Amino acid sequence: MSSRRSRSRHSGSSRITDDQINDLVSKLQQLLPEMHSRRSDKKSATKVLQETCNYIRSLHREVDDLSERLSELLENADTTQADLIRSLIMQ
């Protein structure tokens, strides 16, 4: 990834520096599930963004899958009442 040291190209608007972006990207990296054994290795921003996209997509798929299973659960009588009570107690 080319590291352009260019400052803002838009005259008059706030300047977003590369350092700002890199800082935010490194904070994003901390949110990602660590798949590899090496922790706190500085990954390239491109890699972090790529993994972020993949992570969000996998979360969307999980929501989809869990929705399907929950919708099947809804068919059974009385489950929702028990879920409600149990989940509220678990919080």
Next chain:
Amino acid sequence: MSSLSQNPKKTLLFSAMKNPNTLKKKLASRFLKAMKKLKYKMSPSPPASIAEKKRRHRAVRAAAYASMASAVGPRRAWSRALLRKMKGRKRARRNPGNMNTRFGLNHLCDIVPGGEAMDSCSLLNETAHYIKCLVAQVQIMREILHSSSSSSTIL
């Protein structure tokens, strides 16, 4: 906390996260309410056609995102974008400068709700919060599933 979201370009920190427990509680209560509503709407006859099953699946998924968006409310750009989509309003203007191609953010802005209207800093901030909420939502859904697969008697 709110001032940080008004000046996303000037802050280097993500805005201080609310206590994650309160967020999760809010998410859980809204989602469970939505599920209850869905259950009452369901037709009582047990044999459901495949189309009906798909409709229920979509309804639960919509409820998941809806409860996420309404629990966060208008505080975040991504939740505002989701709420706009749910109400059928127009999308926000696209980011005219389109600085998102700079760091390969073009995929991310398609994935995060409302991403196309954000500048790079906001997009990264919003992504972080969006991920946290998604993770919480997934946890809640899992917990509901697990609690009902164990013994069905109440306590």
